[in-house]
Amino acid sequence: MPRSYWCCTAMRRSLWQSAMRITSSFGSSLQGVRYYANRMETRGRQPMSGSTSLPTRTADRGPLQRSSLRDDAARVLRARIVGGELEVGRLYSIGEISAELGTSPTPVREALLELANNGLISMVRNRGFKVTEMTDEDLDHLVAIRMMLEVPASAQVAAMHPVPDLADVKALCAEIEDAAARGDLTTFLAVDRDLHLALIGKLGNPRLTRMVGELRDQSRLYGLGPMLDTPQMAESAHEHTLIVDAVEAGDADETARLVEKHLSHIRGHWSAHR
Structure with a gap:
């Protein structure tokens, strides 16, 4: 192969390794975050059935009414983690959260896997999840x-x-x-x-x-x-x-x-x- 080929290959490899180091510095993987990019393009901002506003704090503990239960569960749980409503160190069961949101465990489990991929929670096998501690x-x-x-x-x-x-x-x-x-x-x-x-x-x-x-x-x-x-x-x-x-x-x-x-x-x- 020409020397220029090997030089370009080495440069690409170096740039890739640098990019991976930069990505890792953010403290969590960028894998599994297709949700927001897709949602911005396809979801729009469809109102809840019978309402023109987002769920209230009381409604967030009641039945979910949006078309995508997984996305809605992720949205509510994400906000509750950031605001401290879901406490660090406490073990939460999927059944407990499902009951609060008025939906089946499946969309909640899918939402939690997304949040786990983003480093917000850690899953505890057969028991539930815990919110990740931030120093x-x-x-x-x-x-x-x-x-x-x-x-x-x-x-x-x-x-x-x-x-x-x-x-x-x-x-x-x-x-x-x-x-x-x-x-x-x-x-x-x-x-x-x-x-x-x-x-x-x-x-x-x-x-x-x-x-x-x-x-x-x-x-x-x-x-x-x-x-x-x-x-x-x-x-x-x-x-x-x-x-x-x-x-x-x-x-x-x-x-x-x-x-x-x-x-x-x-x-x-x-x-x-x-």
């Missing part, structure tokens, strides 16, 4: 990476010409402010995830969107619970509207400033160390 150092590293990714990505959306259609993101801003007003933490967290990923998704880079989604899922925002029904909760919700307004105005610098301020809450009053 303060883990959370500091996560926030640092999120700052590196989400701040410039959001600013890049604002710098797009023309500015992309933001109707879906604006609708999510209204939903999250409504959830804050109702004191609905589970919906607040679920819509918060949807909103940020929808905004970054305007760049058309599904790998970036999946990576940011996975990092967000590993965050722990235990301080939000005590903030329910307080002005701080409403202010936190309204920050999303300010960010989207800056994007719509094409102000990349202001967008970057607002997103950085927003993410700084993760290790501030949103964290409430346990």
Whole structure:
């Protein structure tokens, strides 16, 4: 073979090994995260039967009503893990969670396998699952990476010409402010995830969107619970509207400033160390 062939092969191998090292630094595998990329393209945001809003905190403990029970179960469980409603160290049974969500064990089991692939939980064979513990150092590293990714990505959306259609993101801003007003933490967290990923998704880079989604899922925002029904909760919700307004105005610098301020809450009053 020509020498150039072997040089290119060695270079490709080196780049692949570097990419794998970078991926492993995020603390969990990117395998098994097809869910969000597919959902952004095919699911849209179909309302629940007989309702135009997302499930409330009470409804999240009642029967699921969306078309995909597995996706719905994953969405609810993910929000409850991030918000601290599902506690670290406690063993939860699939039957217990299925009963709370009013569905059969099968979609719950499938949802849990997805969350396990993303490092949010660990499965205990024939017994159930436990929420993965995150140390303060883990959370500091996560926030640092999120700052590196989400701040410039959001600013890049604002710098797009023309500015992309933001109707879906604006609708999510209204939903999250409504959830804050109702004191609905589970919906607040679920819509918060949807909103940020929808905004970054305007760049058309599904790998970036999946990576940011996975990092967000590993965050722990235990301080939000005590903030329910307080002005701080409403202010936190309204920050999303300010960010989207800056994007719509094409102000990349202001967008970057607002997103950085927003993410700084993760290790501030949103964290409430346990």
